[in-house]
Structures are given as structure tokens and as C-alpha cells.
Amino acid sequence: MCGIVGIVSEKPFEVGELIKALKRLEYRGYDSVGFATDKGVVEKDVGEIKDFMTRVDLKQTAKVAISHTRWATHGGVTKTNAHPHTDCSGDIMIVHNGIIENFIELKNELKKEGHKIISDTDSELIAHFFEGKDIKKACVDFFKKVRGTFAVLIIKKGGEEIYALKKDSPLALGIADGMNIIGSDIYAFSDKTNKAIFFDDNEFAIIGPRSYEFFDKEGNPIEKHVQEFEWSSREEEKKKYKHFMIKEIKEQPIVAERLIRSLETEQKEKILELKNMIENAKRIIFVAAGTSYHASLLGTYFLHESGVEAHALIASEFNSFATVDDETLIIAISQSGETMDVIKSIKFARESGAKIASIVNVPYSSIQRLSDISLNILAGQEICVASTKTFTNQVILLLYLCSLLGYKTNFRELVRNMQNIFEQEEKIKELAKELKDKKDIYVIGRAMAYPVAREIALKLKEISYIHAEGMMGGELKHGTIALIEDGVPVISLIPEGDEDIISNTKEVEARGARTIIISSQPMKKTDFAIPSGNGGTFAILSNMIGQMLTYYIALEKGLPIDKPRNLAKSVTVK
Numbered sequence: 193m194c195g196i197v198g199i200v201s202e203k204p205f206e207v208g209e210l211i212k213a214l215k216r217l218e219y220r221g222y223d224s225v226g227f228a229t230d231k232g233v234v235e236k237d238v239g240e241i242k243d244f245m246t247r248v249d250l251k252q253t254a255k256v257a258i259s260h261t262r263w264a265t266h267g268g269v270t271k272t273n274a275h276p277h278t279d280c281s282g283d284i285m286i287v288h289n290g291i292i293e294n295f296i297e298l299k300n301e302l303k304k305e306g307h308k309i310i311s312d313t314d315s316e317l318i319a320h321f322f323e324g325k326d327i328k329k330a331c332v333d334f335f336k337k338v339r340g341t342f343a344v345l346i347i348k349k350g351g352e353e354i355y356a357l358k359k360d361s362p363l364a365l366g367i368a369d370g371m372n373i374i375g376s377d378i379y380a381f382s383d384k385t386n387k388a389i390f391f392d393d394n395e396f397a398i399i400g401p402r403s404y405e406f407f408d409k410e411g412n413p414i415e416k417h418v419q420e421f422e423w424s425s426r427e428e429e430k431k432k433y434k435h436f437m438i439k440e441i442k443e444q445p446i447v448a449e450r451l452i453r454s455l456e457t458e459q460k461e462k463i464l465e466l467k468n469m470i471e472n473a474k475r476i477i478f479v480a481a482g483t484s485y486h487a488s489l490l491g492t493y494f495l496h497e498s499g500v501e502a503h504a505l506i507a508s509e510f511n512s513f514a515t516v517d518d519e520t521l522i523i524a525i526s527q528s529g530e531t532m533d534v535i536k537s538i539k540f541a542r543e544s545g546a547k548i549a550s551i552v553n554v555p556y557s558s559i560q561r562l563s564d565i566s567l568n569i570l571a572g573q574e575i576c577v578a579s580t581k582t583f584t585n586q587v588i589l590l591l592y593l594c595s596l597l598g599y600k601t602n603f604r605e606l607v608r609n610m611q612n613i614f615e616q617e618e619k620i621k622e623l624a625k626e627l628k629d630k631k632d633i634y635v636i637g638r639a640m641a642y643p644v645a646r647e648i649a650l651k652l653k654e655i656s657y658i659h660a661e662g663m664m665g666g667e668l669k670h671g672t673i674a675l676i677e678d679g680v681p682v683i684s685l686i687p688e689g690d691e692d693i694i695s696n697t698k699e700v701e702a703r704g705a706r707t708i709i710i711s712s713q714p715m716k717k718t719d720f721a722i723p724s725g726n727g728g729t730f731a732i733l734s735n736m737i738g739q740m741l742t743y744y745i746a747l748e749k750g751l752p753i754d755k756p757r758n759l760a761k762s763v764t765v766k
């Protein structure tokens with residue numbers, strides 16, 4: 193999943209403007225970066241945008257330019273594999289987000305035609321495919337020939353427009369004054385305009401400074417509508433915080449409050465409609481990935497507590513395990529709204545007639561536009577690759593939905609308790625010093641604490657680079673307990689009324705584990721006390737402790753935190 197941005201303008205613009213727009217998409221991947229202009233300039237290198245910007249002349253101008261920030265799929269992280277790629281002549285320059293599935297067949301054909309392929313990527317083949325051709329006609333051939341997922345921007349040396357093609361990978365056109373900006377999502381241009389055209393699958397467009405023509409994959413002209421979108425265009429700054437992660441952890445009470453208010457007002461109708469869809473569905477299946485999957489597990493728990501049966505499937509396995517028909521309701525949860533595994537699952541379910549609901553953070557995202565009904569968690573842009581405030585708002589939205597089905601939550605008290613959790617920050621910093629050099633950490637919980645155990649373990653892995661396992665407390669004794677020995681840290685999540693998790697905790701203590709207790713029931717040895725409430729409030733508050741713990745461990749270890757190695761914020765490849 194990469195980020196791509198193109199600008200075509202009436203007046204010359206500085207390349208720095210293009211790279212600034214690209215930087216807003218850096219959460220989509222940051223292995224390498226590059227740009228190309230209508231003057232035939234191509235500059236690219238491995239590493240992050242901020243370093244690249246110190247090495248290139250940002251004052252150089254262009255009227256047409258494209259750029260790319262990469263998360264490597266085909267081909268290692270090298271300068272040659274960085275985008276943009278060119279054809280043999282250097283006249284055609286392209287950037288690509290996605291994967292070409294039949295790249296071997298395509299590569300062999302192009303090599304037979306005499307093309308010199310210099311990189312290990314599938315993307316470079318696109319530039320050679322268009323070499324020496326009428327680009328518009330070649331777009332039609334491209335859709336016929338190429339299998340896979342792609343958002344592609346193409347420019348020609350001396351050309352005055354950008355050609356943009358879209359299938360599965362996201363692409364949006366921002367209509368600004370005397371300038372058109374094409375990006376992987378609205379963040380690329382939300383500081384310049386609130387007017388956008390969203391590409392649908394199997395479309396291409398020819399975009400000039402004040403014009404755009406859209407075509408279907410056969411080359412027939414199609415009508416597209418300009419949409420006005422609401423999105424905070426103010427630049428996300430860290431302000432007084434060292435990292436976006438701690439900023440986003442700290443702003444959770446505010447964004448929670450904003451979501452709850454919206455569910456009581458402008459999103460009230462939609463949440464009531466989703467409640468009705470749940471009451472009328474024969475089968476309810478959540479589909480999500482990563483942290484959003486952990487939120488969906490909590491969704492199944494809250495629905496169970498409301499007397500409704502639901503299941504949660506990990507998106508990459510959905511097609512192998514889901515039984516779907518026209519009485520099935522699919523609830524897709526996705527912060528980015530662009531996770532390819534979720535998109536593929538939704539398309540699979542739609543083919544069987546299922547109704548699609550989604551809970552997203554990024555408005556106008558692909559998943560939102562594929563849904564019959566979609567709710568926004570309104571967490572604002574989450575810059576840190578690790579999900580924190582968006583997880584909490586996903587859970588709050590699910591709690592609010594289930595409060596309409598009988599599983600009551602005191603939301604005002606919850607937001608107050610979320611703010612109070614930060615009073616334990618100093619204790620968390622101390623514990624981080626103790627855990628920072630540990631090789632393995634286990635997190636155990638039952639019922640609503642089990643998804644939290646998994647979520648805390650995921651944060652420990654992706655932010656603190658410590659191997660961690662989040663497990664059902666009752667499952668530990670069926671094998672994994674063999675790994676518990678003197679001093680191994682086990683974080684135990686103990687909500688009030690849960691006696692069994694106390695037994696599981698004693699089982700590991702008996703084998704020398706260093707247990708850390710996060711509990712809402714009065715216990716002799718509680719490291720972090722959580723105010724009592726229902727399962728949802730325990731889940732949110734205990735997870736906030738976990739979020740801060742992983743942050744401070746990573747800080748102690750001097751790790752990158754906002755952009756962890758090998759990761760990207762939005763996984764738009766299968």
C-alpha cells in the first residue's frame with residue numbers, strides 16, 4: 193500500500209508543493225520516495241520524505257508532476273525499485289499503488305518486444321506497456337491485459353495532462369483553483385479543497401489543469417459528480433507531544449465525546465437504521481483486520497450481552513469461512529476504509545446478496561462507498577501507524593449501538609474515566625523501564641478482556657518490537673503455559689466479577705511469572721486500578737493503560753514509534 197499524488201496546474205508550481213501533499217500520505221508507506229515532472233525530471237531515493245526533501249531542489253517548477261511514497265511489495269527497498277518508473281525512452285513516467293498479479297507473463301512479453309526492464313518491481317512494467325502508444329487507447333488495452341489491483345498515474349515528457357487508472361486501489365481527484373490534484377485519498381488535497389471526484393473501479397481519466405474526462409474500461413465517456421466533503425483541513429501537528437502516538441492517545445476523551453455527540457445528533461438516524469438491520473438479519477458477521485478485528489470481537493461480545501448472536505472473521509480468511517446469503521448482515525470495521533482484505537470480503541459478500549454496513553474513520557473511503565450504510569467514528573486523522581484513538585472510537589460506536597439494544601453504558605462517566613486514566617501515567621512509565629528489555633510478554637483476559645489482551649499484544653509487537661501473545665486466560669493452561677518461567681511478564685486483565693481469570697493468574701504466578709494486574713475489582717496486588725463499569729468501559733480503560741505502556745516501552749528503547757519498521761497505516765494490498 194503506497195501513497196501517490198499528482199498535480200496538474202495552469203501555472204507552474206514548485207515541486208515542494210507536490211512533496212508536501214505526498215507527505216500527508218506518508219502513513220501509507222515510507223520505504224522510498226520519488227517524483228517526476230513534465231520536464232522529464234525523475235528524482236527518487238530510499239528512505240523517508242523528510243530526508244529526501246533535504247537532498248532535492250524543491251524550488252524547481254513544473255506544470256504537471258507525479259509522486260510516490262512506497263511500501264515495498266514486489267522488489268526490495270532500493271533506489272532502482274523506488275517509483276516513479278519510466279519506459280526505455282524516459283518519456284513515459286508512472287507511479288503505481290497495487291499489485292500486478294500477471295506480472296511474469298507481462299514481463300516476458302515486454303522483454304520479447306525488446307524493452308529493457310531495470311527494476312525488480314511489477315510497477316515498472318506499466319511504463320513499458322504504455323511506451324510509444326496512444327495513451328488513451330493503451331488505457332483500454334491495459335484494463336483488458338492486466339490482472340491485479342492498481343491506482344496508476346501516468347505523465348509524458350512535455351505533456352499537459354495526467355492519465356489516471358483505477359481498479360481496487362483507491363484514487364480521488366481534488367478540484368482546486370486552477371489546479372487538479374489526484375491522490376490515494378482525500379488527505380492529499382484536503383488542505384487545498386473540499387471538492388472531490390472519487391474514482392470507481394475500472395475507470396480511467398485524463399486530467400488537465402481545469403478539465404477532467406472520465407471513461408469506463410472500454411473507453412466510453414462517463415459522467416462523474418463532484419462531491420463536497422467535510423474533513424479537518426488544518427495541518428495535523430504534534431504540537432507539544434514528542435510523537436503522534438502519545439498525542440492521539442491523549443486526545444481520546446475529546447474524540448470520544450465528539451463521536452458520542454454525533455451519534456446523538458447527525459448520525460442518530462444512521463445508527464438507528466443499523467440497529468434495525470441487526471434486528472432483521474438472520475446472520476451477522478463482522479469483518480476486519482488487525483486492531484479493527486479486535487474491535488469487532490468486542491462488537492460480538494456487546495451484541496451477545498444484548499441477546500444478539502454475531503461472529504467476527506479476520507478479513508483475509510473471510511471467503512474461506514463465511515456463510516453468506518441475502519439475509520446476512522456484514523459489518524465491516526476499518527479505520528482507513530481502504531484495507532484490501534476487507535474490500536475483497538465485502539465484494540464477495542455482496543455477490544451473495546448480503547447487506548453491507550461499515551464503521552470507518554476516513555470519509556469517502558472505498559469501504560464506505562461500497563456499503564449500504566456507513567457510520568463515521570470521527571476520530572480525526574490518525575497519523576501514527578498504530579491505531580489508538582480509532583480503536584477506542586470504534587469500540588464506543590459499537591457500545592452506543594448495543595446500548596440501543598439493551599446493553600447500557602454510562603457514556604458521560606466513561607469519558608470522565610478515560611481522562612482520569614492518565615493519572616496513572618507515571619506508574620506506567622516506571623513499569624515500561626522494567627519491561628523494555630523483555631523478550632516475550634503475555635497478556636491474558638477472558639470475555640470482553642480477551643480482545644483487549646490481543647490488542648495490547650499487537651501494540652507491544654508493532655510499536656515496542658517485543659514478541660507478545662494476547663490470549664484467552666482459560667486457554668493458557670492448554671499448552672502455552674509451558675513457556676512460563678521465572679520472571680516472564682504476564683499482564684492479566686481482571687474485570688469485576690471474573691473469578692476464573694484470577695485462577696489463571698495464580699496458575700502463572702505459581703510458575704514464577706511476573707504478573708502485572710490491571711483490574712476493576714479490589715485486589716491486594718493491583719498494579720493499575722480501573723473504575724467499575726460494564727465490560728465495554730473495562731475494555732476501553734484497560735486498553736488505554738496498554739497503549740501508554742507500549743508507547744513508553746518504545747520510548748525507552750528509542751524506537752521510531754509513529755512509523756514502525758515494515759508497517760504502513762493502510763494495507764491496500766491482499
Ligand code: AGP
Nearest residue numbers: 482483484526527528531578579
Ligand atoms: C493496528 O495498530 C495496525 N495499524 C493494523 O493492525 C490495522 O488495525 C489494520 O491494518 C486494519 O487497518 P484498518 O482499520 O484501516 O482496516
